Amino acid sequence: MFEIMMELVNDVRNYDGTCSGTTIYKIPFEESDVVVDLDTLFEGITNSDVECNPFEIKPQAYILCGRLLIDGKEHQIKLISMNSPITILKNKFMNKKGKFKEIKEKIGKVPGLAIVLVGENPASKIYVNSKIKGCAELGFESFAHYLPENVTEEELLNVIRELNADEKVDGILVQLPLPKHIDEKKVVETIAFSKDVDGFNPINVGKLAIGEKSFISCTPYGVVKMLEEYNINPEGKNVVIIGRSNIVGKPLLQCLLNKNATITICHSKTRDIKAITKNADILIAAVGRPHFVTEDMVKDGAVVIDVGINRNEEGKLIGDVDFENVEKKASYITPVPGGVGPMTIAMLMNNVVEAAKMQNGI
Numbered sequence: 001m002f003e004i005m006m007e008l009v010n011d012v013r014n015y016d017g018t019c020s021g022t023t024i025y026k027i028p029f030e031e032s033d034v035v036v037d038l039d040t041l042f043e044g045i046t047n048s049d050v051e052c053n054p055f056e057i058k059p060q061a062y063i064l065c066g067r068l069l070i071d072g073k074e075h076q077i078k079l080i081s082m083n084s085p086i087t088i089l090k091n092k093f094m095n096k097k098g099k100f101k102e103i104k105e106k107i108g109k110v111p112g113l114a115i116v117l118v119g120e121n122p123a124s125k126i127y128v129n130s131k132i133k134g135c136a137e138l139g140f141e142s143f144a145h146y147l148p149e150n151v152t153e154e155e156l157l158n159v160i161r162e163l164n165a166d167e168k169v170d171g172i173l174v175q176l177p178l179p180k181h182i183d184e185k186k187v188v189e190t191i192a193f194s195k196d197v198d199g200f201n202p203i204n205v206g207k208l209a210i211g212e213k214s215f216i217s218c219t220p221y222g223v224v225k226m227l228e229e230y231n232i233n234p235e236g237k238n239v240v241i242i243g244r245s246n247i248v249g250k251p252l253l254q255c256l257l258n259k260n261a262t263i264t265i266c267h268s269k270t271r272d273i274k275a276i277t278k279n280a281d282i283l284i285a286a287v288g289r290p291h292f293v294t295e296d297m298v299k300d301g302a303v304v305i306d307v308g309i310n311r312n313e314e315g316k317l318i319g320d321v322d323f324e325n326v327e328k329k330a331s332y333i334t335p336v337p338g339g340v341g342p343m344t345i346a347m348l349m350n351n352v353v354e355a356a357k358m359q360n361g362i
């Protein structure tokens with residue numbers, strides 16, 4: 001086994017083949033793997049020679065992974081990194097299918113997302129900013145409502161009611177967690193289910209449970225899309241999810257059950273987690289504990305998806321998975337940051353488009 005140090009390149013047209021030293025990912029290859037020479041990839045191969053799933057080797061070749069077909073031979077690059085899903089999504093909407101343009105023409109306006117943030121939670125502020133940025137990148141309108149920590153529940157519910165009635169607003173998102181004096185359940189129930197781009201309203205949760213079309217919580221939806229994009233079919237596979245939150249664990253269970261996976265959810269009361277995770281073909285960590293998943297908990301060749309976003313003592317973002325050691329065993333693994341996180345934003349944008357279509361009967 002040997003390693004290739006890779007640098008992610010934003011625009012291959014500007015790539016001169018050298019590494020500036022800011023290597024971001026180490027990609028270990030088994031001896032049996034085909035090693036793709038990156039210079040060849042960038043300089044010698046044009047888009048028509050390479051069938052890259054899901055991404056195209058185009059100017060923005062952020063993505064140095066996926067299934068590559070070169071001269072009819074399949075080359076697998078291991079690391080899943082959705083480095084700029086927003087760009088990909090934008091291209092999907094705007095360039096490829098003209099879907100976004102079509103919606104704009106049909107409804108006579110761009111889709112609009114209202115984002116409500118209560119209080120000063122620093123992590124929530126960062127998430128909200130990236131959602132606003134996601135809207136700006138796609139040319140969507142965003143309406144940010146910053147409410148003070150001491151806002152009353154009734155005041156917040158009234159803001160939501162106004163947004164429900166506002167025609168400019170297609171999707172509504174109230175960033176969680178909320179201060180303790182506000183009942184989250186009441187808040188998500190007040191958001192009109194047709195504008196509930198988070199998929200938290202019980203109507204959407206119920207629809208997902210019975211396999212009906214609904215808004216799906218963006219993080220689980222992002223995980224499902226990642227698996228789809230990488231041709232990883234959960235059908236018949238042992239999927240183990242660590243964490244049973246309403247935002248991630250439970251909707252993921254529903255999504256993957258709808259795809260015929262055999263699923264186990266582990267949580268704080270689970271006994272001998274390792275014995276369970278060792279059986280996982282697909283292991284999803286959404287537990288919120290830094291480096292909770294260690295190498296000895298992972299089966300050789302497992303697909304490992306890390307939903308965790310934690311900070312270590314130095315303030316660095318790290319996942320729930322001990323990436324450095326687990327990557328040696330995994331067939332696919334998502335990094336933190338840069339893996340599931342950006343997909344969450346991408347799927348939120350997708351849901352905003354779906355909401356805009358729904359509000360306008362398209």
Ligand code: GUN
Pocket residue numbers: 173174175176177198218219247
């Ligand atoms: N807090 C953590 N994740 C989420 C999310 O997906 N949506 C909202 N609204 N709040 C969150």
